[in-house]
Amino acid sequence: MSRKKQGSVFARLRPKWMPHSSMTRQQFVLGMFALVAAALCWHAVHLQLDKGEFLIGEGEDRYEARIQTDAHRGMLTDRNGEPLAISTPVNSVWVNPRELVKHRNRWPELGKLLGYSPEYLEATLEPRAERSFLFLKRQASPELAEAVRKARIPGVHLTDEYRRYYPAGEVAANLIGFTNVDDLGQEGVELSFDAALRGVNGENRVIRDRLGRVVEHVERIKDVQPGRDLALSIDRRLQYVAYRELKAAVEKHNAVGGLMVVLNAETGELLAMVNQPAYNPNNRSEAKRESFRNRSLTDLFEPGSTIKPFTVAAGLESGRFKPTTVIDTSGGVFRVGTTTVRDVHAYGPLTLAGIIQKSSNVGVTKIALAIEEKLFWQVLDGAGFGHPSGVELPGETAGQLDSWRNWGKADHVTLSYGYHTNMTAVQLARAYGVFASGGLLRPVSVLKQDETPAGTRVVSQATADAVRDMMKLVTEKGGTAENAAVPGYTVAGKTGTVKRASAKGYNDSGYRALFAGFLPANAPKLIGVVVIDDPKGKEYYGGLVAAPVFSNVMQEAARILNLTPDRPEDATTVPQRFAAWAPPMQQVASKNP
Numbered sequence: 348m349s350r351k352k353q354g355s356v357f358a359r360l361r362p363k364w365m366p367h368s369s370m371t372r373q374q375f376v377l378g379m380f381a382l383v384a385a386a387l388c389w390h391a392v393h394l395q396l397d398k399g400e401f402l403i404g405e406g407e408d409r410y411e412a413r414i415q416t417d418a419h420r421g422m423l424t425d426r427n428g429e430p431l432a433i434s435t436p437v438n439s440v441w442v443n444p445r446e447l448v449k450h451r452n453r454w455p456e457l458g459k460l461l462g463y464s465p466e467y468l469e470a471t472l473e474p475r476a477e478r479s480f481l482f483l484k485r486q487a488s489p490e491l492a493e494a495v496r497k498a499r500i501p502g503v504h505l506t507d508e509y510r511r512y513y514p515a516g517e518v519a520a521n522l523i524g525f526t527n528v529d530d531l532g533q534e535g536v537e538l539s540f541d542a543a544l545r546g547v548n549g550e551n552r553v554i555r556d557r558l559g560r561v562v563e564h565v566e567r568i569k570d571v572q573p574g575r576d577l578a579l580s581i582d583r584r585l586q587y588v589a590y591r592e593l594k595a596a597v598e599k600h601n602a603v604g605g606l607m608v609v610l611n612a613e614t615g616e617l618l619a620m621v622n623q624p625a626y627n628p629n630n631r632s633e634a635k636r637e638s639f640r641n642r643s644l645t646d647l648f649e650p651g652s653t654i655k656p657f658t659v660a661a662g663l664e665s666g667r668f669k670p671t672t673v674i675d676t677s678g679g680v681f682r683v684g685t686t687t688v689r690d691v692h693a694y695g696p697l698t699l700a701g702i703i704q705k706s707s708n709v710g711v712t713k714i715a716l717a718i719e720e721k722l723f724w725q726v727l728d729g730a731g732f733g734h735p736s737g738v739e740l741p742g743e744t745a746g747q748l749d750s751w752r753n754w755g756k757a758d759h760v761t762l763s764y765g766y767h768t769n770m771t772a773v774q775l776a777r778a779y780g781v782f783a784s785g786g787l788l789r790p791v792s793v794l795k796q797d798e799t800p801a802g803t804r805v806v807s808q809a810t811a812d813a814v815r816d817m818m819k820l821v822t823e824k825g826g827t828a829e830n831a832a833v834p835g836y837t838v839a840g841k842t843g844t845v846k847r848a849s850a851k852g853y854n855d856s857g858y859r860a861l862f863a864g865f866l867p868a869n870a871p872k873l874i875g876v877v878v879i880d881d882p883k884g885k886e887y888y889g890g891l892v893a894a895p896v897f898s899n900v901m902q903e904a905a906r907i908l909n910l911t912p913d914r915p916e917d918a919t920t921v922p923q924r925f926a927a928w929a930p931p932m933q934q935v936a937s938k939n940p
Contacts, residue, residue: 418546420509420530421574423523423537425583426616426795431523432537434509434530438492440484444475447502457500460491485528486510511537513628515583518590521622521641522581522740522793525631534639536579536793538741546574578795580616585609588903590621593877596896597623600882606643607878607896608776609904612871614796615780615789617738619900620773643772644743648878650775651765651843652706652889653863654727656782656814658763659699661726662714663810670699670813676709686757688712688764704820706827706842708764715763723759724751729805730778731788732768738791746770765843776876779863782818782839783871786811815839819868822894831862831894833902835912839871840864840897842889847881857881860892866901867913873904 423432440461447454458468461484475481485508487495492505511526513519524535532541548571589607597605602623609619622642626634640646662668679693688708694701702710715723727733733748748768749758761767770778777791787802806814818839822832827842843861860879865871877893877900886892904910 417507417509417530418548418571419573420511420526421544421546422576423544424576424578425581425586426578426618427582428578429583430514431519431579431581431583433512433514435512437486437489437508437510438495438505439482439508440487440492440495441480441482441504441506442472443502443504444472444478444481445502447500448472448476450501453500456498457503460494460498515586516629517625517627518587518621519581519583520625520628521639521643522586522620523628524639525628535641535740536577539739539793540577544574544577547572580611580618580793580795581620582618582907584907585619585900585904586621588907589619589900590625592896592899593621594623596879596892600879600884600886600892602879602883602892603881604642605877605879605896606646606772607900608643608772608876609900610776610780610791610874612780612783612865612874614799615777615791616796617773617791617793618873618904641740641742644738644740645771646880647744647746647769647771648859648861649766649769649845649848651845651859651861652708653775653779653841653843653861654765654768655703655706655711655763656818656841657726657730657732657778658711658715658723659703659817660782660806660810660814661718661723662699663813664726664806665718665722667717668699668714670817673698674702674710674713676702676707676713679709681709681712683712683716683760684756686760688760700817700820703814703817703841704823704826706821711763712760715759720751720754720759723762724748724754726806727762727768729788729803730781731774732770732778734774736771736773736777736791738773739793743773744771746774765845772876772878775861775863776874779865779874779876781805782811782815783865783874784811815868815871818864822864827888828862828864828890828894830890831864831897833866833898833905835914836866836901836905836910837868837913838864838866838898838901839868840894842894844888858887860887860889862889862893862897864897866905867910869913872908872910873901875901 420434422430422434424430454468455465457463458465463471471481471483483503484491487505495503495505509530511530513523513525515523520535522535524537525533526537527533530545532538532544537544589609593605593607596602605623607619607621608617610616611618620641620643624638626638659668663670673696675696676690676694677696679690681688690705690707690709692705694705694707694710697705697707697710699710699714701707702714727748733746735743735745746769754762758767773791777788781788784802785808786804786806788805789800789802816839818841819837820826821828821840821842822838823829828840831840831842832838841863843859843863845859845861847857847859858881860882861877863874863876865874875897877896879892879896882892905912
């Protein structure tokens with residue numbers, strides 16, 4: 348085809364609005380570019396004026412972020428500054444799923460590092476593919492963190508956190524408790540004082556790169572406030588000794604469990620609190636939930652014969668009895684209505700001191716029946732029976748002591764030797780502080796105290812001293828707790844052996860062995876309560892099972908605390924010691940209910 352004809356064909360196909368000459372066409376193209384440029388400029392101005400703040404915000408959201416700075420959790424120490432709970436810095440592994448899903452070929456390597464199967468990674472990452480943050484491994488070991496750091500897998504990062512560590516391990520586990528993966532208290536002291544220990548987290552504004560890494564700190568929005576360090580009243584040395592001896596006794600007697608509480612007799616401070624079974628707070632993967640509870644605070648039991656000193660104290664406060672008053676327990680059997688009270692042996696006539704020494708049920712029953720129910724209840728209520736101790740720990744059970752107005756004759760009788768009421772070990776230890784402190788009830792605290800609390804008077808000084816002397820006989824020759832004696836020291840205390848209650852009543856083949864006491868008895872410094880739950884075999888009495896634990900622990904405690912021996916060299920007889928006793932000037936019976 349000729350050029351002329353070809354040109355005529357193009358002419359026919361050219362749009363009417365297109366210029367004919369080449370110069371005109373160039374101007375047209377330039378004009379179109381100018382229009383596009385103008386449109387773009389106008390759009391940019393429009394965005395800047397009308398949507399500037401919105402777009403700036405969107406950009407900042409992509410590159411600026413507010414990150415939290417975790418507060419360092421406060422340290423827990425014993426009374427001597429020894430650590431019981433500390434927080435150590437660790438790394439946690441987090442990922443950017445949006446980035447990581449682009450590198451599936453690295454998933455097998457990541458799974459091998461973290462111990463995750465390919466199926467787990469698939470199920471975890473796929474549903475979160477649009478997210479930019481996900482924790483994949485909290486509180487990784489230093490070795491794992493270093494391996495992740497060296498692997499340099501795109502989308503996988505490390506961040507700083509804290510992990511709680513417990514140097515005493517299972518020895519103090521039930522008392523101290525533990526924190527969860529977010530460093531929040533879950534049990535024990537960690538839970539009670541969580542707000543003070545965890546402090547207040549800080550907050551910073553930072554700039555991240557496209558991979559989520561912090562490249563610049565812009566400003567500090569809120570300062571971090573570290574948690575408070577707390578000094579507990581616990582003595583780590585006594586805690587260890589008590590745990591060792593308790594665990595040995597539970598194993599020796601094949602018992603279900605056991606517990607021991609040690610208090611400072613002068614201040615009410617908690618020096619040791621141990622449980623069996625226990626658990627390792629540093630590795631709870633195999634621990635049973637039931638092992639977390641602090642049995643010294645949660646488990647109720649009937650005090651049995653450990654209540655008898657309070658029955659005798661009520662008798663002395665009534666003015667009807669003296670320490671030398673003789674009560675006939677002949678035959679070892681006493682019937683009250685439909686209730687038959689029995690002694691282990693027929694002791695015959697006994698003084699009040701002898702009733703405590705031999706643990707006569709018949710003797711304390713006759714004392715209780717001879718005094719007003721209201722007075723008896725007032726002594727028990729004043730000593731903390733049926734009330735929580737108030738110690739700053741979670742989960743304490745109050746116990747039970749019915750009002751004297753609701754007692755039947757059988758209730759009055761059985762209460763005198765430790766049934767028809769229940770309490771916890773820490774409450775029983777606190778109650779024994781009444782005799783150790785000359786008649787005062789003091790609060791119990793797990794925090795180190797700088798001053799001695801005043802206390803509330805329960806019985807007179809004379810009554811408390813008299814009962815304390817009676818309880819010395821329990822650990823001397825002829826008493827029910829010779830095994831509780833500590834060489835070089837006077838020990839005052841009382842044994843208890845109670846049947847375990849169940850939904851069907853009392854179990855004739857299951858017992859709790861108890862011992863409660865203090866030393867040096869002439870100037871008490873330490874109070875101890877031992878409970879062994881359901882010991883198997885022929886030995887199940889408190890004097891045979893619980894008393895030796897008390898002796899072993901207190902012997903070590905006296906050495907550790909350098910207590911002055913007080914075992915008297917002179918052979919002062921019991922009647923001589925009680926001869927100077929005078930009834931209290933003001934009887935407890937005058938108190939309001």
